Amino acid sequence: MTARILSTTALCALLSQPAFAQDPYDLGTIIVSGGFSPVEAARYGRSASVLTRADIEERGLTTVQQALRALPGLSVSGQGSNFTQVRIRGAEASHTLILIDGIEAAGGDGTYVLSGLETANIERIEVLRGPQSVFYGSNASAGVINIITKRGGEGTEYGGSIEVGGGTTATAFISQRGERGGLSLSLSHADDHGYDFSGDGGERDATRRNTAILSGDYALTDDVKLGFTFRKSNEEYDYDATSWTPTDAASYIVDDPDLYGERDEMTASVFAEYLMLDGRLSHRLSYDWTRNDQSYDGGPFTKTKSEKLAYLLSYSLSGEAVASADQLVNLIVEDETDSSDSNPLYGRGTTSVAVEYRGSFANGFDVQLGARRDFNDSFDDITTWNAAMSYGFDNGVRLHASAGTGSVNPSYFELYADAFGYTGNPNLMPETNQSFDVGIELPIFGDRGVVDVTYFNERLSDEITDISTGPGTFSFENQVGKSTREGLEVGGQVAATDTLDLRFGYTWLDAKNPDGSVETRRPEHELTLGATLAAFGGRGSISADLRHVAGNYDTQYWGAFETVEMPAFTTVDVAARYALTDEVTLTGRVENLFDVDASESWGYAARPMTAYVGLEARF
Template sequence: MRMGKCVGISLLVALMAALTCVHAGAEEGTQAVTLQDVVVTATRTATPERAVGVSHTVITEEEIQARRAADVPELLRDVAGITLVRYGSQGAQSVVFPRGGENNYTMVMIDGVQVNLGGGDFYWETLSLDNIERIEIIRGPQSALYGSDAIGGVIQIFTKSGYGPPSVELSTAHGARSENGSYLGEQHLRVSGGNERMGFSVAYGRIDDQGALDINNDYWNNSLSARFDLYPKDNWEVTLTGRLNDSRYEYPTESVGDKYSPLDPDQYEREMDTVVGLSTRVQTTSWWENVLSVGYHRNDRKIEDPYNPETDYSSWRGEYDESRTNFDYHANLKASPVDWASSTVTLGYEHERETYEQESTDFTTTTLGADRTNDAFYAQEQLSLFKRVHLVGGARVEDNSAFGTEVSPRGSIAVDIHETGTKLRAAVGKGIKEPTFYENFADDAWTLGNKDLDPEKAVSWEVGVDQRLWSDRLTMSVTYFQSRYKDLIAYVPTPYPAPAVRTPNYFNVQEAESRGVELSLTVKPMENLVLGSSYTFLDTEVTDDGGLANIAFEEGKELIRRPRHSASGWIDWQWRRLRTFVKGRYVGKRDDADYRDWTAPKRVELKDYFVLDATMSYKVPVPAPLKDMELFVKGSNILDEDYEEVFGYTAPGASFMAGLSFRL
């Protein structure tokens, strides 16, 4: 629908123009620092936002509620510097490209526990928003604090804590897709409470989606999340968190998507993801804080593809089990020898063990089992001068059983000009990403892993300015960044005729670069109205293809599926009991790969597109014991835009849901 896209783009441009012209009404007084004014992930300490020198975004509970998103990927689409791509409808594989980096370049953490697979992959599509309080996105290499897989950034999810008298929250929503009337459903339940010595928050969620395709496209996801906080003493806190995701996604697509190949009626993927974290924080003295944490993550995934003569050469079955156990201790040492200077030194040690098991069956059965360990020491100095110049420097030394020893440094500066509401900032750092288990240890009829692989590396720098005006009713942020990626791991085919002794198929032979500009703008012209926008310009280039002539990684060309231009704009308006949230998202043209003819694959250009979503809710007056009740409706892609995020894969059309939520 080209007309729909033109109308949508016009709306988005008008919104962004309005944001630059709108004026604030009443003045706001100075507020004390709250959780929303603090960033934790950037330094591992609660740091005032004005002192953070790296580019970051915080998605608050209020923003999550306004959008009524089903999962985390839906929120990440609006973040500057993030490109999120989904291979079809809800439940399909979803990947994140941070600042043009690869889709396994973002470390993902839930309450301090890393949940990536070995080598950086993460299944975003199964991460629902149940019991999530806030999300922090830190852009650029963060390996100095977090090690391997934080090569392009860190996204950390924080679970809600319980407080106050026990309460129950319940939400139910039902709807349909426009393509075929397929059912959509979301059910959520949360129980929470707490006092000065303890708190608890337990939530369950269920998502059902019968899919945008007519054949074998159902998806369901069960999510159970819990958090327990204990405060034995005023200077001592203990937190136990856990999250369990159980999902099943039916997908009929083969190697070239659903548009250009027959659809498989039986193929599906089942996944169980488990996260458990235990941490304790003790303020031993006024200047010495101890933080100890233990984390466990396990991902069990099964793919079943029974034989169908129309689509398969044989039946296929694969089971993949990965786990990570993590132990971390760090001390925060604070000092303020003079009034105009303060320091926080962080010293830490981390031990990590990863395991991997794989079994696949087609004509034969292939198994693979391996494990890796990693020991790391890290140090960081945060120095603040005159309460306006904030310096951060640090480094991490990794000793990995697979790739050996690596050192990752970083540094940043933030200059806070109180009088004008301006913050100038700059950062530079190195990031690393370990190989996947398959790249290291594969040993089957087609592929031999390479145990001598180095980690992939990135060196990145950025400069930016943040501006607050009209008593913080208007906030703006502009960032320029450059990243260079080297030692990228590529599959190198076995030469023909094959040598007498097998040689590995993976080597560090490729390089790439990315550079760009990130803009974000938020305006609150009146107490009940918030307008926001973000824009990303991204320029990527393959600088060395390793001599492999791969169209998906072609020297001198852009990296595929990364648009040069992308933007979002939104309006959040409340009038009495009615709340309306409207969001538009534009994604520009970008290259992709067409593998319909495997003997002669080619590059194709995907068209730009615009998607418009809207949510409306109404608070219903209720008697006790009910505390709140809301009726809401939600529309996704309401202009029914026809587009592709990945070549050959159908993106979902319009869908609508209606629901009810209340609190006891």
């Protein structure tokens, strides 16, 4: 239970961090990596959450979208099941950086589209809230989501799964790990039969996705380690059209059997790490590469690409090895470029220097400080910073607080547009986010549970918006004034009995534009309640999760184009597991158990009640 409690308030080590921190996780002492190197959960001052593999399996969470909807502080809105945006603390979707194994998931300047991204062979999903640009650069203005895939433990592991129902999903995994390193391969195929996104009962909008991930690392000596990760994913999906003459939500999205899209994704990373001075000094050199290709209705692919070369130096000021240092300094130098063949004459380049200090003191006080300077070749340079603290009392109460700034670069289109009546503005400045939060973590019912309550306040300056320059012509400018966002995040869990675990989350959000109007697709209230019961004589479990959404506004693209509050809704999902043998498990789940009409954006229906049954095998 201790590990589960810690996991609700911690973020584990990112695979982009030093290789010697990538060994199989010790769930009894969860480590987070909200900086350039791992941080112990109890010492971390920023707001973070993680869903473990056990959480994902017990609750029947098969897509990343489902998993993220369960976490406080996140607004997840879907236009069907293959176009999902995530907003952290009321920020724009483009202000959240999504990583897969520590590598940027979106190529170029695009926002990563969460579509059929399945949880198969995912070890855990991590969320850091608040500005993280010091560590991750632009587009981490509101936070970071890192999806960590499975690597395997000591020896040989292999297994797979198959599930049928509203679609078919099949996965396979094999790994071999010895004293000096290991190799792993995971494969997944998902054929989601989907449903009619328009809600009219027409043709189903399906999603078909295949993913392969190959990873490895090897210690040449006790001080030198090499490693790599390669991921390839391709997806075909159906979608519905929008009407040019709608009169209401029902007529806005039109069932269209002929529309489809294709996405190809590739990410790769290689690294080398060298330890010196008995581990008190470490060097890490890494190269990350991302490419995303997108096509609509059989047309040519638009290709976007990002590349990053980074050098990280870590030095222990307190005499221990870097991995266990109480006083640590990290210094990083990065060079990143991105491009898109939709704008072949243009690209963007940034050279960055950043420093981080972390101190842990005997009285339970911990501090993390960081600063970064980005030297941009296409627009103004920018400096970001952050600071965080954590203080733990002897009775288990822990205070945590953080403050900082983040940045978001102008997009290619905003800088260089020359289409659809738009003209770009090469004089745009990066958007900047100023933020602080303060929270308290409280043990409840003795050692049986924990609850964390965090207040946050953010101000976005220089937000980029489109402006009219004449009849039918537009450009972009940095807005005067600030977009304001504040709210409350509550999360926790408790072992109610030896066989029953309860979990809960709540978010209150007030997000406004500079003119005082409400921000769209950011619900004011989101509540999640869940329970997992150990059942079948200890051979399995039954889980249920409730999600209530209220106060969600969206713009109606008909009539007067008003921004109007959408109907509140409550959905329930259930899942069960039963171990047929020590290696084979029978699974079942039902999404939207009570077949509730739910919508997160006008005109788009949510999935109706859908049932699945499957088998998992591990050896």
